[in-house]
Structures are given as structure tokens and as C-alpha cells.
Amino acid sequence: MDKSTIVCRCEEITVEDIASAVSQGAETFDDVKRLTRCGMGLCQAKTCRIVISELIAEMKAKSAADISVPRLRMPLRPVPIGVLAANTASGSFVRSTLAEAEPDEGQEK
Amino acid sequence: METEVLILGGGPSGLAAAYEVASRGHGVMIVDEAWALGGQLRQQTQIIDPIPAPFTGLRGFQLAETLVERLKEFPVEYLLKHEFIGLFADGSAGVSGGEKILRISAKCFVVATGAAESARHFPGWTLPGVMTIGAAQILINRERIYPGKTGLVVGSSDMALEITRQMHDVGINVIGVVEPTSQILAKDGKIVSSLQETGIPVLLQTEVVAVSGSGKVETVLLSSGNKPGVETDCQVDFVCIDGGRHPILEPFSIMNCPLRYEKELGGWLPSYNGKLQSTNSGIFVAGQAAGVTCQAGVVLTGAIAGINAVDYLENGTAEARESCKQVYWDELKRIESTQTPEVWQARMSHMG
Numbered sequence: 418m419d420k421s422t423i424v425c426r427c428e429e430i431t432v433e434d435i436a437s438a439v440s441q442g443a444e445t446f447d448d449v450k451r452l453t454r455c456g457m458g459l460c461q462a463k464t465c466r467i468v469i470s471e472l473i474a475e476m477k478a479k480s481a482a483d484i485s486v487p488r489l490r491m492p493l494r495p496v497p498i499g500v501l502a503a504n505t506a507s508g509s510f511v512r513s514t515l516a517e518a519e520p521d522e523g524q525e526k
Numbered sequence: 527m528e529t530e531v532l533i534l535g536g537g538p539s540g541l542a543a544a545y546e547v548a549s550r551g552h553g554v555m556i557v558d559e560a561w562a563l564g565g566q567l568r569q570q571t572q573i574i575d576p577i578p579a580p581f582t583g584l585r586g587f588q589l590a591e592t593l594v595e596r597l598k599e600f601p602v603e604y605l606l607k608h609e610f611i612g613l614f615a616d617g618s619a620g621v622s623g624g625e626k627i628l629r630i631s632a633k634c635f636v637v638a639t640g641a642a643e644s645a646r647h648f649p650g651w652t653l654p655g656v657m658t659i660g661a662a663q664i665l666i667n668r669e670r671i672y673p674g675k676t677g678l679v680v681g682s683s684d685m686a687l688e689i690t691r692q693m694h695d696v697g698i699n700v701i702g703v704v705e706p707t708s709q710i711l712a713k714d715g716k717i718v719s720s721l722q723e724t725g726i727p728v729l730l731q732t733e734v735v736a737v738s739g740s741g742k743v744e745t746v747l748l749s750s751g752n753k754p755g756v757e758t759d760c761q762v763d764f765v766c767i768d769g770g771r772h773p774i775l776e777p778f779s780i781m782n783c784p785l786r787y788e789k790e791l792g793g794w795l796p797s798y799n800g801k802l803q804s805t806n807s808g809i810f811v812a813g814q815a816a817g818v819t820c821q822a823g824v825v826l827t828g829a830i831a832g833i834n835a836v837d838y839l840e841n842g843t844a845e846a847r848e849s850c851k852q853v854y855w856d857e858l859k860r861i862e863s864t865q866t867p868e869v870w871q872a873r874m875s876h877m878g
């Protein structure tokens with residue numbers, strides 16, 4: 418694939434950016450994400466997960482099955498913050514979202 | 527809100543699951559983010575074949591209508607235009623309608639959220655006018671909009687050739703189908719010969735070097751394995767990408783269902799056992815979410831997951847339900863193992 422090809426279109430990350438992250442030691446999608454912001458845009462990696470995982474596998478001479486799926490987090494769709502934070506009778510969603518995020522921070526999935 | 531079985535996704539698999547649950551007297555609710563039921567069948571105008579009785583001879587959208595119609599005699603609850611966005615700490619589902627978040631508690635879930643199309647990458651694939659083949663089908667059959675006047679299709683699966691034919695039928699000039707490998711990937715001989723009748727050429731061993739244009743697609747540059755070093759320009763105003771499909775994973779990730787890689791089922795997908803039950807025991811998986819397959823596979827896995835959800839509610843199975851499941855499994859085996867033996871084998875190995 419041409420080095421200038423965009424692979425994450427939300428954040429405009431190219432093949433070259435991925436290669437550079439891998440050469441700095443990135444081994445997983447999440448590593449590459451932390452170095453480049455790939456998968457952090459509006460679509461939340463729904464479009465780029467597969468191609469970036471395949472590129473990492475290729476660059477690392479591994480198989481696609483060896484590149485784990487990035488941690489996908491709540492909320493699954495963009496939701497207005499007012500809706501998330503609203504303290505309804507059934508409780509605040511934000512609180513449970515944050516509670517979910519904490520325990521496995523830094524852990525790999 | 528409360529229900530016995532909460533079905534995420536109102537496509538063919540979710541609707542088939544709902545029928546098995548509702549017709550056995552249990553409560554069921556379907557949540558879908560779309561404004562209508564039927565999932566990705568709503569824009570499919572081709573006759574679905576093979577498909578078990580009583581659905582034979584129907585076109586895709588008619589199959590969707592039939593599955594919806596069949597539920598009318600039961601008290602099924604529907605929550606359309608609502609997205610499943612996460613789980614509360616107590617295991618109830620968080621569903622957003624855009625204005626507030628509803629909390630739905632259920633005894634078990636059937637996740638029937640389907641598959642997404644995969645992209646193919648080349649310089650210029652992000653230009654307006656490059657779209658997936660399924661997106662072109664939605665524009666034509668559902669929105670009644672032309673994706674463009676002159677186009678090129680990249681990839682040659684059954685779905686791509688079928689939709690190329692549909693584009694031709696509505697008067698779009700498709701200049702060709704390019705396939706990077708040395709053979710047409712479509713397996714259905716009828717679809718291949720129906721495309722051949724249109725005269726649209728399939729260019730094997732041909733790749734897209736780049737798509738360019740100012741602010742939109744104008745030119746595609748192709749290179750052919752048969753003529754190394756020679757690149758050909760084509761003037762088009764849209765390009766359709768057929769990159770295959772993969773199960774949507776986000777709901778499983780949120781629900782802490784372990785995933786496993788199975789190439790022939792579309793890559794990563796939730797692990798499940800012979801009951802189509804994920805490792806998280808109250809969660810059943812159906813349709814393309816349980817592996818990319820044909821429409822018969824979608825409807826049958828939905829039905830099987832639905833009956834297993836009933837077993838789960840009733841803490842055990844019953845003879846009538848067992849024999850019903852057996853009929854569905856036999857059908858699934860018959861169809862999958864003849865149409866796509868690699869999918870059937872992968873499914874067996876996935877279930878362990």
C-alpha cells in the first residue's frame with residue numbers, strides 16, 4: 418500500500434504514521450492509537466480497526482489473529498453530554514460509564 | 527422498563543429470534559437504532575435463495591416485511607430510533623433515544639446487531655464519491671438516489687456482482703468490476719452469468735493505484751498484473767468498494783463477552799457454544815453478529831438463538847423445543863455446508 422494512503426480517515430492517519438509508531442515499538446492497536454490518535458475520532462475505530470490491525474500484523478510478521486481487538490468503550494454512539502449527565506430517576510449514566518472505565522485502565526484486552 | 531428477552535437489533539435475525547420467543551408466550555422487546563425494522567434486508571431487491579420455507583421466493587425487502595408481519599399477533603414491544611449504548615452496573619441495558627437514556631432490565635439478551643462492511647484502501651479512498659458497495663445499494667433501493675452516473679466496482683463477491691447488476695438495471699453506467707486476484711470471488715453461478723449478460727467487464731488481476739479529483743472522484747488509475755508498468759486512467763464519478771463484511775463487535779466488548787478470531791466467519795467475533803450462547807451465559811448471539819453468512823444462515827441462527835433464550839428463561843429445555851431446534855440446525859447445516867462449506871466448518875470449530 419502506498420505510504421501516503423490514509424488508513425484512519427477521522428484523524429487522517431497514514432500508512433507511514435502507522436509504520437513510524439510500529440518502529441517506535443508499538444505492538445497492538447492500542448499502542449498505535451496512543452502514539453498516533455488513530456481510532457480516536459468520530460467513528461471510534463469502526464472503520465479503521467481492521468486495516469490498522471492488518472498493517473501491524475504485516476509489519477510485525479504476525480497473523481491477524483495475534484493482534485487483539487482494541488478496547489471499545491461506552492457510550493457506543495455519540496450522545497450529547499447533557500443526556501449522558503442527566504440525573505434521571507434511574508441514576509446517572511456518566512457515573513456508571515466512568516466506573517466501567519476505571520478498573521481496566523492500562524490493561525490490555 | 528422491563529422485559530424477559532431484550533433483542534438488540536431488529537434485522538432478520540433479531541426478528542426471527544423474537545418470533546420464537548413471543549410465539550412461546552414470553553415477553554420480548556426489540557431495540558433498533560433505525561427508524562424501521564428489517565435491518566440490511568430493507569434495501570435488498572434480489573430474490574433470496576436459498577432460504578427455508580415458508581420464505582422461499584421472496585425478495586429481500588419482502589422477507590423483512592414477512593418477518594415483521596409474523597410478529598403482529600404477539601405482544602412484542604418495539605423501541606425504534608433507540609441506540610444501545612452500554613450497560614449499567616446492575617446489568618441492565620442503557621438505550622439512548624437522543625433525549626434521554628432509558629434503562630431496560632431483561633432476563634436475557636439476544637445480540638443481533640449484524641455486520642459492517644470493510645473498506646479497501648488506496649490513495650484517494652476518502653474522496654467524496656468513494657463508497658462501499660452496500661452504501662450504493664442503500665442509495666439506489668432505499669433512498670432512490672443515484673450514487674453517480676459512471677462508476678467502477680472494486681471487488682467481485684456475490685454481493686458486489688449482484689449490486690453491480692442492480693446499478694446497471696437502473697441505468698447507471700458501470701464501466702467495470704476490478705478484482706485484484708486471478709479469479710472472480712462470487713460463488714453463485716447465477717449471479718455471475720446475470721452480470722455477464724450486462725456486458726460489464728470483470729478485470730482480473732487489476733488493482734486501483736489511486737483515485738483522484740478535485741474535491742470529488744474524477745479519475746481512477748488502474749494497474750493490471752497482465753501488463754506490468756502500464757497504468758490506465760478511467761473517468762468516473764463514483765467508485766464502489768467491496769471489502770467484505772465483519773461482525774460488529776462493540777456490543778460484545780461492552781458486555782464483556784470474550785472474542786475469538788475465525789477468518790471464515792469474518793474475523794473477530796464473540797465466542798459462543800452450541801446454544802449460540804456467549805461465555806456470558808445470559809447473552810445469545812444471532813445473525814451476522816454470530817459470523818458472516820448467507821441470509822438463510824441469518825434467519826436460522828436467529829430462530830435457534832430465540833429458542834435457546836426460551837430454554838434459558840424456563841431453566842431447561844422441552845422435547846418440542848429440542849425437535850424444533852434440530853430442524854433448524856439440519857437446515858443450517860444443509861444450506862451452509864453446501865453454499866459455503868468453509869463457513870459451516872468454521873462455525874463448528876468456533877462452537878468447539
Ligand SMILES: Cc1cc2nc3c(=O)[nH]c(=O)nc-3n(C[C@H](O)[C@H](O)[C@H](O)COP(=O)(O)OP(=O)(O)OC[C@H]3O[C@@H](n4cnc5c(N)ncnc54)[C@H](O)[C@@H]3O)c2cc1C
Binds near residue numbers: 540559564812
Ligand atoms: C450495507 C449492507 C448491505 C448488504 N447487502 C447485502 C446483499 O445485497 N446481499 C447479501 O446477501 N447480504 C447483504 N448484506 C449482509 C447483511 O448483513 C444480511 O443480509 C442481513 O441483513 C444480516 O441480518 P442481521 O439480522 O444479522 O443484521 P442486520 O440486518 O444488519 O440488522 C442489525 C440491526 O441492528 C441494529 N443495530 C446495530 N447496532 C445497534 C445498536 N448499538 N443499537 C441499536 N440498534 C443497533 C441495526 O440498526 C440493524 O437494524 C448487507 C450488509 C450491509 C451492511
